[in-house]
Every structure is written in C-alpha cells, then in structure tokens.
Amino acid sequence: MSDESHYLDELIGKTIVVDLSSLYVIAGTLIGQDQHYLVLEDADAHDLRDTTTTRELYVHEMGMHGVAVNRKRILISRMEVVSLSALEDIIR
16 A cells, blocks of 8 residues: 555545645545545535635635535545645644
8 A cells, every 4th residue: 555545544534625736725524535536525616716815825714714615525636636635734
C-alpha cells in the first residue's frame, strides 16, 4: 500500500478540504476512494469565480465555521487534485 493510499484511508469518515487545479475548492466527508475518484458526502463545491474571496480566506473561514453543504454526494477526479487535507488540520 502506498503512503498516499494509507493517508487517504486514515481520512475516511473525516471532513476534508480539496484544492483543485481549476477554480474550485471542495470540502466534505470522505467516504471512499479508488484510483480515479475521491467520494465525498455532505459536500461544498465552491466556485471561486462566484466570489471575491481568495482560496486561502475561504478555506480559513470554512475551518472556523464548518462546511456550507450544497451537495449530498460528489465524485472528484484525482487528476484535478492539487492538494487535500483534513479540515481539522487547517490552521486558524
């Protein structure tokens, strides 16, 4: 098992924040993953083009106030992922 898969397995059931190569930030509870997708429930898919807030400020606010859920379930292509972390690891 790779270190990456081991880390993702440790995050199952936790709220994570995913930065994508596009202008989206997605957060939600990681419920599964495979070689192509991450699967999140109770998720927020946030398009940064819809706001004047920076990615960093949006993630910081999410760390303070929680996830503003707008999707029951979402699949994220692993090819689009730039970084991910547990919401609890966001420095406030």
